Amino acid sequence: MAHGPKPGFTRWLYTTNHKDIGSMYLWFSFAMFLLGGCMALVIRAELFQPGLQIVQPGFFNQMTTMHGLIMVFGAVMPAFVGLANWMVPMMIGAPDMALPRMNNWSFWILPFAFAMLVSTLFMEGGAPDFGWTFYAPLSTEYAPPSVTFFIFAVHIMGASSIMGAINIVATILNMRAPGMTLMKMPLFVWTWLITAYLLIAVMPVLAGVVTMMLMDIHFGTSFFSAAGGGDPVLFQHVFWFFGHPEVYIMILPAFGIVSAIIPTFARKPLFGYSSMVYATASIAFLSFIVWAHHMFTVGMPIAGELFFMYATMLIAVPTGVKVFNWVTTMFRGSMTFETPMLFSIAFVILFTIGGFSGLMLAIAPADFQYHDTYFVVAHFHYVLVPGAIFSITAGVYYWLPKWTGNMYNESMGKVHFWLAFVGLNVTFFPMHFVGLAGMPRRIPDYALQFADFNQIASVGAFLFGAAQILFLFNVIRTVRGGKKATDEVWENPEGLEWSVPSPAPYHTFSTPPVVR
Amino acid sequence: MALSANAKTTAKLTTLAVGMLGFALFVMPPLYDAFCEITGLNGKTGGRYEAVPAAVDTERTVKVQFVASNNENMPWEFKPGMVEIRVHPGEAVDTVFHARNPTDREMIGQAIPSLVPFKAANYFHKTECFCFNQQSLAAGETAELGLRFIVDPDLPAGVNTITLSYTLFDVTERFAKQANNKNTDSEREG
Numbered sequence: 275m276a277h278g279p280k281p282g283f284t285r286w287l288y289t290t291n292h293k294d295i296g297s298m299y300l301w302f303s304f305a306m307f308l309l310g311g312c313m314a315l316v317i318r319a320e321l322f323q324p325g326l327q328i329v330q331p332g333f334f335n336q337m338t339t340m341h342g343l344i345m346v347f348g349a350v351m352p353a354f355v356g357l358a359n360w361m362v363p364m365m366i367g368a369p370d371m372a373l374p375r376m377n378n379w380s381f382w383i384l385p386f387a388f389a390m391l392v393s394t395l396f397m398e399g400g401a402p403d404f405g406w407t408f409y410a411p412l413s414t415e416y417a418p419p420s421v422t423f424f425i426f427a428v429h430i431m432g433a434s435s436i437m438g439a440i441n442i443v444a445t446i447l448n449m450r451a452p453g454m455t456l457m458k459m460p461l462f463v464w465t466w467l468i469t470a471y472l473l474i475a476v477m478p479v480l481a482g483v484v485t486m487m488l489m490d491i492h493f494g495t496s497f498f499s500a501a502g503g504g505d506p507v508l509f510q511h512v513f514w515f516f517g518h519p520e521v522y523i524m525i526l527p528a529f530g531i532v533s534a535i536i537p538t539f540a541r542k543p544l545f546g547y548s549s550m551v552y553a554t555a556s557i558a559f560l561s562f563i564v565w566a567h568h569m570f571t572v573g574m575p576i577a578g579e580l581f582f583m584y585a586t587m588l589i590a591v592p593t594g595v596k597v598f599n600w601v602t603t604m605f606r607g608s609m610t611f612e613t614p615m616l617f618s619i620a621f622v623i624l625f626t627i628g629g630f631s632g633l634m635l636a637i638a639p640a641d642f643q644y645h646d647t648y649f650v651v652a653h654f655h656y657v658l659v660p661g662a663i664f665s666i667t668a669g670v671y672y673w674l675p676k677w678t679g680n681m682y683n684e685s686m687g688k689v690h691f692w693l694a695f696v697g698l699n700v701t702f703f704p705m706h707f708v709g710l711a712g713m714p715r716r717i718p719d720y721a722l723q724f725a726d727f728n729q730i731a732s733v734g735a736f737l738f739g740a741a742q743i744l745f746l747f748n749v750i751r752t753v754r755g756g757k758k759a760t761d762e763v764w765e766n767p768e769g770l771e772w773s774v775p776s777p778a779p780y781h782t783f784s785t786p787p788v789v790r
Numbered sequence: 791m792a793l794s795a796n797a798k799t800t801a802k803l804t805t806l807a808v809g810m811l812g813f814a815l816f817v818m819p820p821l822y823d824a825f826c827e828i829t830g831l832n833g834k835t836g837g838r839y840e841a842v843p844a845a846v847d848t849e850r851t852v853k854v855q856f857v858a859s860n861n862e863n864m865p866w867e868f869k870p871g872m873v874e875i876r877v878h879p880g881e882a883v884d885t886v887f888h889a890r891n892p893t894d895r896e897m898i899g900q901a902i903p904s905l906v907p908f909k910a911a912n913y914f915h916k917t918e919c920f921c922f923n924q925q926s927l928a929a930g931e932t933a934e935l936g937l938r939f940i941v942d943p944d945l946p947a948g949v950n951t952i953t954l955s956y957t958l959f960d961v962t963e964r965f966a967k968q969a970n971n972k973n974t975d976s977e978r979e980g
Contacts, residue, residue, distance in 0.1 A: 372796045436807050444799040478807050482814025494964065497819055500902050501861065501959030505834075508822045512814060575829055575908060 278780050287382075290374030291780060292359045295381050297677075299356025300670070302384060304746070306348030307663075309392070311739050313341040318701075318735035321728050324720050334718035335403035336395065342406025343424075346524065347431045348388050350662045354527040355380075355438045357669050358466045360677065362442060364771040364778065365460045367451025367787040372444035380437035387430035394420035405716060407517065410498035410509035414490045421491065425484045432477040439473035442466055451770070453789035457548065460769050462530030464551050468558045469526045472519045475562075479516040483509065507572050514565035522561045524658060525625075526554060528665035529596060532618040535672050536600055538767040539615035540607030546599040553592035560589045570641045579638040586636035590629065597626055612764075613687030617668035620695050621660050628656030631706065646716075649709025655702045667694075667745065674752055675759035679777030682752040686744060693741035700734025827912075835903050835954075838922055839915035839940070846880035847943045854941065857955035858887055864960045866891050866899055866927070871934070879943040882917065887935040887956065891927035898965050899925045901935075901956040910949045913942035924961060 279285045279294065289295060316337045320328045329337070359377065363370055371377050394401040399418035402408065413421060446459070446467045459467075486509075489495040496502025498509045529550075537544045544550065566574060566582040574582075600622050609615070631653040635641055644650060667690075675681050704727035709715075713724045720728065759776045770789070774782045793801070826834050854877055856870035871886040891897050901921040905911045916922075920935035927933055941952070 373800065440800055440803045440807070443803055444796050447799055448795040474803050474807050475810055478809075478811035479814040479818075482811050482818070485815060486819075496964075500957070501900050501961050502964060503902075505822070505826070508819060511822060512818050515814075515818070573908075 288378070290370070290378050292363050292371045292374070292377065293677075293778065293780065295371075295377050296356045296359030296361075298381055299352045299359060302381075303349050303351075303353035303356060306344050306352070306388065308742065308746075310341050310344035310349055311742065313337045313344065315735060315739055317341065318732040320718055321720070322732040323729070324722055324725050326719055329718065331718045332400060332403060335405075335716065336401040338716050339402045339405055339408075340391070340395070343391065343402075344388070345658075346406060346520070347428075348384075348391075350524045350658070350666070351435060352384060353666045354466075354469070354524070354662075355435075355442075357462075357527065357531070357666065357673075358438075358442050361673065361771060362445055362463055362466060363449070364774065364782055365463050365769055366446065366449065366454050367770050367783045367789060368445060368449035369781060369783050371441050372449050373441045376437050377441050380434045380441065383430050383434050387427045387434065390423050390430070391427040394418075394423050397423070407513060408487075409513070410487060410490070410506050414487050414498055417491070422488070425488050428484045429481055432481045435473050435477045439470035439477075442470040443474070446470075451783065451786040451789050457551070458789065460530070461533035461544065461547070461550055461554075462527065465526040465530030465533075465554050468554050469523050472523050472526070472558055472561065476516045476519040476523075479512060480520075483512045483516065486512070507569075510569045510572060511566070514568045515562075517568065518565040519558075519561040521654075521657075522557060524662045526558065528621070528625075528661050529554060531665045531669040531672075532600065532621050534769065535614045535618045535668055536603050536622075538672075538764050539612060539618075540604045540609050541765065542603055542607040543768070544599065545602040546595070549595055550599055553595040556592040557589060560585060560592070564589065567636055567638075567641075570638045571645045583636055583638040587633065590633055593629055597622060597629075612671075613682070613684060613691055614668040614672035616688065616691045616695075617664045617671065620691070621664045621668065624656060624660030624664070624698070628653060628658075628661065631656060644709065646714055647709040648705040648713045648715055651715045652702050652705035652709055655705070659698055659702065664694075670749065672764075673771070674749065675763045676771060676774075676776050676778055678753050679759055679775075680752050680756035681759050681763075682748050682756070686748045690741050690744045690748065693744065694738055697734050697736075697738030697741055701731050701738055702734075704728070704731045704734075829908065835905050835911055835914055835916060838919070839917050845943065846878050848878050850879055851876050852879060852941050852945065852949070853951045854883075854939075855951065855953040856885065856887070857953060859955065859957050861957050861959045864899065864958050865893050866897070866958060866960075868899075868901075868956075868958045877941055879941045879945055882938055882940050884936065884938050887920065887937065888932070889925065889927065889935055889958070890932040891929060894929045896926065896928045897960060897962045899927070900959045900961045901925070902959060904955050904957070906953050906955075907949060909946055910952050913945040913949075914952060914954070915940045915942060921956060924965065 279291065280288070286294065286298060316329060317334065320326070320334055359371065362368075397418075397420040399420060402413070402418065402421055402424045404412035404417060408424075446463055450459070486495070486497040490497055490499055490504075496504035498504050498506050500506060533544055533550060564582055564586045566578060567586045570579060570582070604619075611619075631649070635644055635650065635653055671682060671687055708724045708727045711724065713720055761774070761776050762772050763776060770783075770787055771778070773787065853874055855874040856872065858868045858870050860866065860868055867888070867890040869888055871888060875883065875885065877883050889899065903919075903921050905914055916937065916939045918936055918938040920937060925933065925935065
């Protein structure tokens with residue numbers, strides 16, 4: 275069995291190895307992260323001053339739309355799938371993913387989907403400009419012609435995600451080493467199992483809603499056209515039925531990552547393992563019955579407003595359990611603050627801030643003020659940037675020595691963390707204030723009284739962006755060489771992935787490990 | 791050969807994914823329509839109502855207001871014949887809306903009703919309404935569009951004012967497209 279990877283480019287094209295595919299996912303998502311980040315910087319540069327300086331409003335709208343789509347579908351989701359590819363088989367003692375050929379396919383269709391999506395920028399009429407939530411009729415009757423390419427790109431991304439999710443579920447259910455019972459699985463595996471089920475349940479709904487758009491645009495149906503007896507509000511219901519579970523798809527694996535990192539650097543086992551599992555499952559269940567809190571202002575019966583308000587607030591309970599468990603794991607632990615731990619602690623604090631602003635938004639009567647303001651932008655960037663991006667970054671620093679066999683540069687990692695941490699807060703915290711003061715989202719120009727906070731936010735955004743270059747540099751340097759990592763890498767970390775040599779051989783666990 | 795565990799899991803999960811696609815495409819839209827109809831959500835009023843003789847409740851008077859507006863790019867002049875009317879629940883009332891096509895081409899319009907408060911939507915019955923059909927007006931043509939309605943005597947007690955609004959959409963192109971499709975279809979069959 276001791277054969278290594280094929281030489282040359284075809285290794286990457288034909289590979290069925292979970293580590294190769296995981297690396298490709300991670301590099302692809304990093305490229306998309308930089309691209310989506312550049313678009314965010316265009317947005318922030320334009321918003322540095324009131325008035326129109328750099329881009330036209332139409333192009334500004336294309337930037338906000340593409341930034342959202344690329345970050346959600348191109349950066350965060352593939353990064354988590356990449357981490358799952360690398361880590362899930364190693365964590366459960368499996369030799370590879372359950373369906374390796376499908377694994378290759380689900381990765382390789384992604385670059386085509388995004389090439390198609392990005393190519394719309396150069397088409398006549400421009401790229402999609404209707405926001406990442408692509409509400410009808412903006413995305414149907416008033417959409418640029420490139421919307422058809424957008425629809426097809428979403429179909430491909432959806433197919434890729436569904437295949438990836440099926441693969442992960444099959445791996446976790448069927449490929450665990452003997453003795454690895456479900457309740458012995460690391461939390462990253464648990465959170466991914468639940469996330470995969472969410473993906474399989476809601477990505478087809480996304481495919482359905484874009485299919486209905488396609489029918490409305492080209493085949494004369496009127497799902498979302500009031501003139502033909504349809505209803506644009508139906509779009510919002512179907513979209514958010516997908517969209518709310520989708521935001522948990524982007525956060526549950528993050529919970530798993532920090533649940534792996536915090537015990538290692540607090541040198542204590544994770545507090546409340548089984549409550550973590552049940553909390554994750556509860557959050558996943560609740561995600562299906564809260565979708566209309568995104569649309570409190572469309573006109574709903576009072577009973578509906580109340581139901582979605584209370585159901586949304588209920589999510590704070592399992593989430594609170596998780597935050598409590600992370601804090602308790604750290605409590606009286608013998609903590610050290612290596613880069614992955616710094617990112618994880620920042621995750622716990624900042625994600626909690628984002629959670630609290632989420633609770634504010636959940637209050638239906640108050641939401642009428644916050645709706646579609648920068649307060650919402652501040653909220654979801656506080657949960658997604660420190661939530662998804664910080665946890666992925668933490669995971670990369672944590673497992674990079676295992677992947678490459680080399681230690682990353684710790685001081686550079688710490689500088690990256692502090693730049694990113696300061697940059698993030700400087701960018702997004704002022705958005706709370708301008709949002710509460712009434713600045714609407716998705717506008718290229720704004721009233722003069724918002725100028726100061728917007729300038730601060732723009733400075734922070736460029737700082738945050740620059741910090742990521744340092745990350746890229748650090749990762750490349752570690753891949754190329756550096757201080758050799760031990761097999762355990764950290765002090766007594768828990769998990770099967772630390773029992774294999776560093777760097778992890780091309781094939782691991784060809785014979786299943788013994789799980790005590 | 792028996793299916794492997796992986797094949798079984800894959801088959802189950804694929805079925806789930808396909809099922810969810812079907813759910814989104816074929817269940818959610820009709821479910822939403824049914825939900826709106828039951829709750830009166832979005833003020834969607836029902837289709838043609840078969841008038842059943844009912845006692846007119848002369849004790850009670852309800853104000854019915856009419857609003858007419860045009861969807862974006864619809865050039866027709868469109869306004870209610872009267873802005874409001876006081877009616878007794880149970881009586882059949884006739885009113886008209888005026889429409890004029892000021893352009894120099896024939897156009898087809900479709901009016902879409904919406905009613906507030908939502909909880910009154912199921913108690914406002916239309917026995918005749920121009921919104922049941924598309925309206926075709928030649929260049930410069932004027933039309934009186936008739937509406938006959940009955941406010942149900944079971945209208946919830948708190949409701950004293952009902953506002954019925956019509957939004958007029960330009961569906962000329964939509965119909966031209968459908969007509970073309972039909973023509974090509976029949977040509978193919980012929």
